Amino acid sequence: MKTLNLIFVSFLIMAVSSYAQKVDIEGDRAALSNADEEWSKVAAAKDVEGFTAAVTETGSILPPNTPILTGKEAIRQWASNLTANPGFALSWRPTTVDVANSGDLGYTVGTYELKIHDAAGNPVTDRGKYVTVWRKQSGGNWKVVFDIFNSDLPLPTMSPSQQ
Amino acid sequence: MKTLNLIFVSFLIMAVSSYAQKVDIEGDRAALSNADEEWSKVAAAKDVEGFTAAVTETGSILPPNTPILTGKEAIRQWASNLTANPGFALSWRPTTVDVANSGDLGYTVGTYELKIHDAAGNPVTDRGKYVTVWRKQSGGNWKVVFDIFNSDLPLPTMSPSQQ
Numbered sequence: 001m002k003t004l005n006l007i008f009v010s011f012l013i014m015a016v017s018s019y020a021q022k023v024d025i026e027g028d029r030a031a032l033s034n035a036d037e038e039w040s041k042v043a044a045a046k047d048v049e050g051f052t053a054a055v056t057e058t059g060s061i062l063p064p065n066t067p068i069l070t071g072k073e074a075i076r077q078w079a080s081n082l083t084a085n086p087g088f089a090l091s092w093r094p095t096t097v098d099v100a101n102s103g104d105l106g107y108t109v110g111t112y113e114l115k116i117h118d119a120a121g122n123p124v125t126d127r128g129k130y131v132t133v134w135r136k137q138s139g140g141n142w143k144v145v146f147d148i149f150n151s152d153l154p155l156p157t158m159s160p161s162q163q
Numbered sequence: 164m165k166t167l168n169l170i171f172v173s174f175l176i177m178a179v180s181s182y183a184q185k186v187d188i189e190g191d192r193a194a195l196s197n198a199d200e201e202w203s204k205v206a207a208a209k210d211v212e213g214f215t216a217a218v219t220e221t222g223s224i225l226p227p228n229t230p231i232l233t234g235k236e237a238i239r240q241w242a243s244n245l246t247a248n249p250g251f252a253l254s255w256r257p258t259t260v261d262v263a264n265s266g267d268l269g270y271t272v273g274t275y276e277l278k279i280h281d282a283a284g285n286p287v288t289d290r291g292k293y294v295t296v297w298r299k300q301s302g303g304n305w306k307v308v309f310d311i312f313n314s315d316l317p318l319p320t321m322s323p324s325q326q
Contacts (some may be wrong), residue, residue, distance in 0.1 A: 006169055060272075062292050064227060064313035096309075100263030107270070107296050109223075109309055129225050131294050131311045133270050146259075146272055148294045150227035150313040 024103055032134055033097040035142040036108040040092045046083040052076045055144040056135060062148035087117035092130060106142065108132045112149060128152045187266055195297055196260040198305040199271040203255045209246040215239045218307040219298060225311035250280035255293060269305065271295045275312060291315045 035054075042050035052075050055061070060070040061078065069078050082088065092112035099106035114126045130149035134142040198217075205213035215238050218224070223233040224241065232241050245251065255275035262269035277289045293312035297305040 010173060062272075062294065062313065065316060065318050067315045068292050098268070098308075100265045100268035102263050102265030102267075104265075105261070105263035105268055105270075107268075107309070109225075129231050129311070131225065131296065131309050133294065133296065146270070146294050148292070148311050148313065150225065150311065152230045153228060155228050155318075 025099055025101065028099040028103045028106065028136070029097050032099060032106045032108060032142050033094055035134065036092075036094045036097070036110070036132065039144070040090075043079075043083075043090050043092075046088065048076060048079045048083060051079045055147070056137075059143065059145045060147070061144075062146065064150050082116075085116040086121075087115055087123050089113075089115040104136050106134045106136070108134065126151050126153060188262055188264065191262040191266045191269065191299070192260050195262060195269045195271060195305050196257055198297065199255075199257045199260070199273070199295065202307070203253075206242075206246075206253050206255075209251065211239060211242045211246060214242045218310070219300075222306065222308045223310070224307075225309065227313050245279075248279040249284075250278055250286050252276075252278040267299050269297045269299070271297065274315075289314050289316060 039051070039054045042054065052072055055072070055075055058071065059075070060068050061075050062068050063078065066078075069075050082090075090112065092110055094108040094110040096109040097106070109129070109131050111127070111129050114128075116124060116126075118124050128149055128151040130147065132144055132148075133146040135145050137143050202214070202217045205217065215235055218235070218238055221234065222238070223231050224238050225231050226241065229241075232238050245253075253275065255273050257271040257273040259272040260269070272292070272294050274290070274292050277291075279287060279289075281287050291312055291314040293310065295307055295311075296309040298308050300306050
């Protein structure tokens with residue numbers, strides 16, 4: 001009987017663990033959505049260090065019309081150039097957020113609006129879309145491993161790399 | 164002693180399961196890399212139906228300079244237009260492939276080369292990068308949920324939506 005009880009308790013623990021994992025996935029989605037929105041606020045505030053800190057040490061940003069940027073220094077330099085534009089205003093919001101069942105990998109997809117001044121000093125507005133891949137860190141927070149975006153507007157148009 | 168044996172056996176099963184899961188992740192990475200390469204071959208062969216079949220029913224492709232394309236019909240139409248270009252030649256290869264610990268979600272990142280004829284009939288070559296998010300289906304195969312790409316070349320340049 002002791003053995004049967006132990007088996008029963010084992011199954012009970014497995015069932016509860018399985019349920020708890022599903023609850024965590026919903027929590028992970030909410031946390032990841034929040035991380036994406038917080039990243040947008042940091043970018044809007046021209047906080048270059050905060051923007052860079054959201055990316056992992058080996059993470060990459062893939063802007064249009066320029067090669068892939070990998071690592072903190074390349075990303076910091078790019079963000080610094082972009083936010084220094086006198087007309088800079090950037091915002092985005094996720095429309096799709098999902099995570100793996102294991103809660104270690106997730107992605108956000110959404111739309112952005114970027115306002116900058118072109119080379120002639122004229123204000124231009126770009127609108128587009130993005131996909132960001134995130135990894136949950138050992139501390140439980142989410143960080144960017146790959147971020148890519150492009151414009152919805154027809155060519156020729158403004159893109160974040162054209163300043 | 165029986166109880167202790169059962170506990171020992173339980174831990175042994177957990178340890179073996181944990182190891183087996185890690186082995187599966189390597190297998191998943193290989194399968195996902197292969198799925199991405201196969202998708203490139205299908206695109207190169209101008210196989211519009213095969214290209215569309217690689218995407219889930221609600222999956223999206225996010226090309227530059229056009230709004231997001233969601234669902235089979237929109238993707239089929241876009242792929243049909245692109246492959247009909249007389250100069251069409253497309254290839255890509257993944258440089259980074261990773262999956263979640265649970266093996267249900269993964270992504271590929273890589274580089275592409277697209278050759279088409281512009282509106283004047285002149286051959287142009289675009290080179291760029293992409294991020295594709297994949298979901299493992301119930302049958303074990305991987306399908307695309309989001310695919311986004313953009314050019315490495317400075318503006319103004321050719322992009323897949325400019326024909």
